[in-house]
Amino acid sequence: MTNPIIKLENISFAYPGATEKILDSLSLEVYHGDRIGMMAPNGSGKTTLFHTIMGLCRPDSGTIEIFGSPVSTEQEFQAVRSRIGLMFQDADDQLFCPTVVDDVAFGPLNLGLSADEARDRAREVLATLGIADLENAITHRLSGGQKRLVALASVLAMEPSVLLLDEPTAGLDNGVKEKLVKILNHLDISYVVISHEFNFLTAITDRVFSMESGKILSDDEVRIHQHEHMHKLGNHPHKHV
């Protein structure tokens, strides 16, 4: 068996000043080829978990190994950060350059590519996602769905080995969701996706985890949870879907 790409072991974390542990001896392994979904209530720590993997929240205890080597200092995290593509919960937070191509090229420029190389890389990725025509569009004037795709492009332009997607579909309509499903199913990359939508998750992942009291719950518990939920809605008059 190969080594995990991301390996968290007994990670505990509380925000400074807070007493409650958001992550409590949490362990997680992500292997090459994994396509994992994550579905858990608001505030259960999903975003915090992603930030811990990226080295933005430093755990109080536990170890993190990424690509087989332990990371704990800012230098070590900086070295691996560009190989993990994190897509934010809100695409608006991720797009800060004036035009789409500037934004997608921002990461490659930081990786040390020349301006021309970075621009070429950006164009390539935009073409792969089918949004080549947006190249010179002003980022903040894009529609919600377009922003999401550009954010994905700007993450993919770093050529990461694994993607972390934080609620990629919140506020998106079904058309854009289906486009995302297609794109993700065609990308040859491992990913972990947070979403509150079961249908979306099942369409793009092989397993769905949940989180409760700072720990990861396995597939089975999630399934039970879902049945219960659907039952509750069943009490209200609602159309057959």
Place this chain on the structure above:
Amino acid sequence: MTNPIIKLENISFAYPGATEKILDSLSLEVYHGDRIGMMAPNGSGKTTLFHTIMGLCRPDSGTIEIFGSPVSTEQEFQAVRSRIGLMFQDADDQLFCPTVVDDVAFGPLNLGLSADEARDRAREVLATLGIADLENAITHRLSGGQKRLVALASVLAMEPSVLLLDEPTAGLDNGVKEKLVKILNHLDISYVVISHEFNFLTAITDRVFSMESGKILSDDEVRIHQHEHMHKLGNHPHKHV
């Protein structure tokens, strides 16, 4: 048959400077007791529609009647605005006062109530929504779900005759969603709700509309759309829900 509360007739609207019509001879009638859902792709003009009803976007052509009388000037809109409760897509935009009670009392104060009456009204509404304990909380410290409920409270404190809710559930977990479903099903008020979530909409509304090329589509078309969508997902391996 009674008169419609809101009646839009042949409304056309384009943002200044833009050529494309966001609303294109759109007509809509909302009657007393109506519980309407609205589900349409991003950028199809749902928020614009709500803003047109409130007089925040002035249509280029067409007529608006609210509570039976035509409105077109700022004065006329000001007079009816407080009787329509619009809940914004982003709760942060709506909660602009420093504390929760200030915010909920802001509307009643503008309606001419005395400070004491306004405070009482605010407390009452907070109690109805089960968040009386938040009264003196600082608005910007609230969690996403709490903000949404306080925004609803601040709209309800105006005692509107009809509610317009713009994506009240975006980014909320199922717990908060269920709470909203319960609250909305117990309120004796007409409303129009925008949401991208079919389950949520069917739980709280009697009909679901959609929008396409600047016009409203009726129930049937929406239902077909949904079936189609579910079918597509069926192609991917996914768990039974």
Place this chain on the structure above:
Amino acid sequence: MISEALAQGDSMIHRLDPCVRVVCAFGVSFALALSEQFGVLGLYLVFALVLVALASLGAGPVLKRLKPVLLFVLMIWVILPFTHEGEPLLRLGPLTMTRPGVELCLRITIKSVSILMVFIALLATMTVATLGQALHRLRVPDKLVFLLLMTYRYIAVIQEEYQRLLRAARFRGFVPGTNLHSYRTYAYLAGMLFVRASLRAQRVHNAMLCRGFNGTFRSLDSPLSNRLNPVFMTGVSALTLVLVVTELLWK
């Protein structure tokens, strides 16, 4: 980032009417800033310490908040005594400390530390929401009070937006340095903040219109009646007056 931790307490000062606290803070601060005599300044220092004690604030939080001014004070002690001309007091190798230099430093130190302690004890112990209300009742123009409260309200929102933007930049390999790329990136981040602030302002203005706003600000007034209000007000006024008179007579 912005914390109003000091406002949480429940001391005698916390229970006073905010208007009384604002008026006292203004009066004492200006009287203090205009004093020159060491004796009087010493008394003000004691006065400020008493106020901090009355507000039951721990030494830790107060010292933490005094840190910027303490650093400033340290800096002037290193420079001013040696650069100021006048009667020499002490020779340290090639450097000469002058008496007027030392006196000036001492005066600035006492004044700045005392004024800030008065500020911390009386004003930092209320939330900005309360402060805004107090200013409103003290007839500060509505527009200014509104500006203060609204600015306060959105600082946290915009601060979070900035943190997320910066984080996004760092996740994409941005390492700040002294170069054009870094400055441009920061300019874009700051520019984005202003753009989003402006777009948000439009939405907030709309939200206000929807809730019946028509240009007049109304607010919930909640004066705290407290037996101590007049006592405190009189006490502080009397003490300040005595100190001002002493200062004047001393000359």
Place this chain on the structure above:
Amino acid sequence: MHISEGVLSGPVMMAGAALAVAGTAVGLKKIDYDRIVHVAILSSAFFVASLIHVNLGPSSVHLILNGVVGLLLGWAAFPAIVVALFLQAVFFQYGGITALGVNAVIMALPAVICYYLFSPFLNKGKKTVFAASFLAGAGSVFFSCLVLGFALYLTEKSFFEVSLLVVTANLPVMIIEGIVTGFCVTFFHKVYPEILPRPRGRSNP
């Protein structure tokens, strides 16, 4: 950039307070009810932006950006800056009450001056916009230093060296502010020109 509490002499303090009150009054008068939310939220943005630290060799300096605020708000920059400084005092104790007036003048007066000097060039070509806003950014910091130095000098003649020191120490800051303001305003120009003031004569700042 500010003067600490307890440094200024009475007359300087009072003159600063009077000027600040006057500037704020003019600014408030220019803000109508449709614009007040805009001014307030831009003031929050100014507060946050001024906490941004950028590298300068081995150390770092924080941005000031009063030039940007001046260009965006004109006279309304005065009350916006006063409010932001007051909130800084409340949250960080960067100052108290008595120096607020002088500090407001230090930051806001140059902002308004730069608005009048440079905003006419903001609807020109890209290079002109960059140059004008570079000058506005660097210039407002420079003017701020001058006002600060002048206030110190009026207080105490022996502060002359300190004043000179302030100006020279801030030379690199001026350049950084110029560059950042230049990029910032060209950013507005490209992505959201509506935020920039319209050419004067048609509407009031």
